[in-house]
Amino acid sequence: MNTKEMIKLYDEYVMNSYIRVPLSIVKGKGVTVWDAEGKEYMDFFPGWAVSGLGHCHPAVVDFVKKQAEVILHVSNNYYHNWQAELAKKIVDNSFKGKVFFSNSGAEANECAIKAARKYGKGKRYEIITTLRSFHGRTMACIAATGQDKVKIGFEPMLEGFKYVEFNDIDALKKAVSDKTVAFMFEVIQGEGGINIADQAYLAGVKQLCKERDILLIIDEVQTGMGRTGKMFAYQNFDIDPDIMSLAKSLGGGLPIGATVAKNKIADLMVPGTHGSTFGGSPIVCAAALGVFEAIEKGDLLKKTREMGKYLVKKLYGLKKDFPFIKEVRGIGLMVGVELSIEGDAIYKKCMEKGLLINCTQKNVLRILPPMIITEKDIDSAIKIINDVMKEIKP
DSSP states (O other): OOHHHHHHHHHHHSOOOSOOOSOOEEEEEBTEEEETTOOEEEESSTTTTTOTTOBTOHHHHHHHHHHHTTOSOOOTTSOOHHHHHHHHHHHHTSOSSEEEEESSHHHHHHHHHHHHHHHHTTTOOEEEEEBTOOOOSSHHHHHHSBOGGGTTTSOSOOSOEEEEOTTOHHHHHHHOOTTEEEEEEOSEETTTTSEEOOHHHHHHHHHHHHHHTOEEEEEOTTTTTTTTSSSSGGGGTTOOOSEEEEOGGGGBTBOOEEEEEOHHHHTTOOTTSOOOSSTTOHHHHHHHHHHHHHHHHTTHHHHHHHHHHHHHHHHHHHHHHOTTEEEEEEETTEEEEEESSOOHHHHHHHHHTTEEOEEETTTEEEEOOOTTOOHHHHHHHHHHHHHHHHHOOO
16 A cells, blocks of 8 residues: 555544644664655654654564463453563662553553542642643643643633743742642653753752642653663652653553552552553563663663764754754753744655654754664764755745
């Protein structure tokens, strides 16, 4: 089936809820994907950061193949070893607590919101989030998200959310009330434009939460699993969450979400408070354990830090030649290039030349290559971006 045939079927049978470009990806291996016509692309935005190890990493594929021959699904009213082992692995690499498994980042954040409200015991239920944040597409998560565009047409919103400017501790202090139970945010806003939390801001957040018994919920859906050169992004800063949400890269390409909560919160989630039919199935947990193994054996956290520095250096090189590049910012392999012009044409032209990146907030090029990236890959991508920018006439 060629691309035109696929598009025709989509137009007739698939809900049009995404902005799609006319590209049909049929195969992926490492940094490379192929379309239906056989054209190659370098994927520097693999599955919205889902394929953090690149496509079809051998460790993930091996774990999945072996598990697929044993059992695919086990109901959550039974036990199975893969879920137990994965929960321990996540906790060992983050903080002491317990894990709830689901199927996506939105579901992971739903669990975080419910757990926080449970902790508030009906008296405290307000959760403060930041402007330009993004926490998912469920009704609770769009209510939590600090962007009006995701709410249009779905009003009235779930009550109990307030929004403050990112990196503004005074705004957060003013927003806190006797009903505030949690502050929920990303230490690096992904969809918001690769905005990085200041260390001084986080110190103020930490102190405020301690003084007022406010839970700190850190959304690591996009930043987690090595993306920033640490297993979890908060580990780049002097701050610890009470609740953390994970998804995307955790499954190596398979759908999984996870919510980690400290025991004082996790123990409130007794039978009947929450559930997920497919959450934490043997096959996705096996895949996630394959992700951990690949990161550890390949020393990919160190490699991510090294390649991230190299990528940023190369992008700064472009900044000298193109005045419409305002800023390059990022940690590890989570990098944003803010422009003084709209970036839609740039990312589309990059795709035409065989490089897949993303544009968010209209003027921020979002570049999230897999952790297996090499300097040669980066050089090839920079050449394409450079060639495209030469064609742009602001």
